[in-house]
Amino acid sequence: MRRRWPWVAAVVAVGIGLASQRSRSLPYAGKPCTASGCRPSFLIIGIGKCGTSSLYYYLTAHPMVVQARRKQIQFFDHAYDASRISSRYLSQFPSSLKEGEVTGEASPGYAQYSQVPGRVARHLNGVRILVIARDPAERAHSSYHYNYVGSARVPLPFELLIEAEIAFLETFFRNGATRKCGDKVCRDLSNDCYGARSAEAQAGAVARRYAGEQARKRFAKDPKAADTAAKAARRTAVAMSLPRLNAHLWRQLVGRGLYVSNLDWWYASHQSEDILLVCSEDLNDADKAASEMGRVAAHVGLSSFDFGAAVSRGKYNAGAQHKGYNAVTSWKDASKLAEKRPAMSEAARDKIDNFTAPFNERLFARTNHRCRWGHEM
Numbered sequence: 461m462r463r464r465w466p467w468v469a470a471v472v473a474v475g476i477g478l479a480s481q482r483s484r485s486l487p488y489a490g491k492p493c494t495a496s497g498c499r500p501s502f503l504i505i506g507i508g509k510c511g512t513s514s515l516y517y518y519l520t521a522h523p524m525v526v527q528a529r530r531k532q533i534q535f536f537d538h539a540y541d542a543s544r545i546s547s548r549y550l551s552q553f554p555s556s557l558k559e560g561e562v563t564g565e566a567s568p569g570y571a572q573y574s575q576v577p578g579r580v581a582r583h584l585n586g587v588r589i590l591v592i593a594r595d596p597a598e599r600a601h602s603s604y605h606y607n608y609v610g611s612a613r614v615p616l617p618f619e620l621l622i623e624a625e626i627a628f629l630e631t632f633f634r635n636g637a638t639r640k641c642g643d644k645v646c647r648d649l650s651n652d653c654y655g656a657r658s659a660e661a662q663a664g665a666v667a668r669r670y671a672g673e674q675a676r677k678r679f680a681k682d683p684k685a686a687d688t689a690a691k692a693a694r695r696t697a698v699a700m701s702l703p704r705l706n707a708h709l710w711r712q713l714v715g716r717g718l719y720v721s722n723l724d725w726w727y728a729s730h731q732s733e734d735i736l737l738v739c740s741e742d743l744n745d746a747d748k749a750a751s752e753m754g755r756v757a758a759h760v761g762l763s764s765f766d767f768g769a770a771v772s773r774g775k776y777n778a779g780a781q782h783k784g785y786n787a788v789t790s791w792k793d794a795s796k797l798a799e800k801r802p803a804m805s806e807a808a809r810d811k812i813d814n815f816t817a818p819f820n821e822r823l824f825a826r827t828n829h830r831c832r833w834g835h836e837m
Contacts, residue, residue: 484733486562486761487586497550498557500528502564502588502760503580505726506571507716508709509602510594510740513776513785516566518743518753521770522762526554526563531785534567536576545583562760571722572712574641574648577729588760589730594740595833596717596820597812601804608710614700616663616670619808624663625714626815629653642728647721654711659702662711671697717816720823727826737823739831746771746791 486492487501502519504512513531520527535549553563570576571591580587594602600622609615632653638645639652647653654662671693679686709716716722726735736759742752753767778789778797789797813834824830 483758483763484761486560487588490560490761492562493557496546498553498555498563499550499584500553500564500587501562502590503570503584504564504566504568504590504592505576506568506591506722507593507599507719508568509599509606510568510592511743511775512566512568512592514743514749515590515592515738515756516564517776517786517788518749518767518770519564519756519760521767522757522765524561524762526557526561528553528563528565531565532567533565534569536579537567537569537573540579542579542582549583560763562762564760571719571726572716573650574639574646574722574725577726581729586731586734589726589735590738590756590759591719591723591726591735592738592740592743593719593823593831594717595831596714596719596816597804597809597834599717599740600713600812601801601808603709603713603716605801607706608713611703611705611710612701613703614671614697616667616701619805619811620666620670621663621710622714622808622812624666625711626811628657628662629715629718629815641725644724644728646724646728648725649712649715649718649721654708654715659704659707659711660698663702664698667697667701668694671701714812714815717812718819720819720826723823723826735827737827737829737831739829741832744775 488499492499492501504516506512516531519525529552533549533552535552539548541548552565557563570580593599601618604618604621608621632649633647636647637652639648640646658664672690675689675693676686679689703710723735736756738752738756743749749771750767753771754764757763757765757767772791774788774790775794776788777783777785778787778794817834820831820833
């Protein structure tokens with residue numbers, strides 16, 4: 461590999477940093493409010509369990525950002541009605557804004573659905589899109605504990621659940637449908653992959669196998685009783701281990717980490733310069749978060765601001781505590797929470813890393829921004 465002189469690398473890095481901090485003009489020519497209401501100037505579209513709450517509440521610390529009535533509105537995916545854009549959506553934002561002020565929201569589900577980008581473009585043309593992404597293995601492991609463990613009566617081990625999902629995804633990418641999005645061909649994971657098959661089709665075989673193995677272990681000294689228990693366990697395995705609650709989340713532990721496959725639809729409907737990738741690891745670093753927020757503010761079109769005080773408060777919606785999106789946890793306590801979580805096995809990490817690596821590289825190339833994932837952390 462051709463080596464670059466250290467001083468050249470430093471100059472390039474400084475140049476990139478300065479360019480990224482240079483503010484753009486505000487969306488809508490700085491006039492977000494109309495007779496119908498005030499439009500959001502930024503949307504945080506996801507991804508869940510990557511730090512959308514911290515990104516939102518840090519950004520609202522800027523003196524020119526006014527919060528929406530609630531952080532997560534989810535209008536364009538679950539509640540969309542084009543005829544009610546004013547009464548159901550814009551009513552969630554301030555009724556008026558002073559010159560230079562902006563507002564926005566953070567709905568993690570927006571990134572996952574192919575129909576959402578076009579809807580957003582129709583009503584909010586020029587809105588700044590913020591997407592925060594996390595190391596796919598870490599995101600999957602976090603989502604497993606946050607969205608699955610408490611929902612399943614008999615949770616499958618993380619390794620088995622992601623093994624089943626990766627096999628499911630490999631089949632889809634090998635044989636599944638493709639769709640046109642703009643001038644490219646895209647994959648619709650939400651509708652054509654997960655939406656087209658059931659949870660049982662995805663992980664039923666694994667659930668039954670695991671239930672049978674566990675039953676046999678309990679009656680290891682009595683083969684006949686073990687056979688009977690294993691058969692009974694396999695019959696109830698799907699109901700016990702594959703809950704309907706949060707199925708759209710726990711079924712996509714790996715799939716939601718294929719960020720570029722979902723972002724393809726956003727790039728087909730929005731200008732590339734309006735989409736910004738934020739790496740969760742940079743926002744999860746107390747020493748770097750304020751600087752990264754400067755890059756975010758500049759993308760929205762806001763003036764320079766010291767986010768140090770906002771960041772120093774800690775992280776929002778940290779861990780699997782379910783205390784609310786605006787619940788803040790000190791950096792010290794957040795670190796302790798992370799340490800309490802059971803460690804991910806190296807085998808599981810390797811499996812996810814190997815599967816997601818080509819998607820990660822395409823994401824970095826598409827966004828012109830690289831995250832410190834895997835060996836780069």
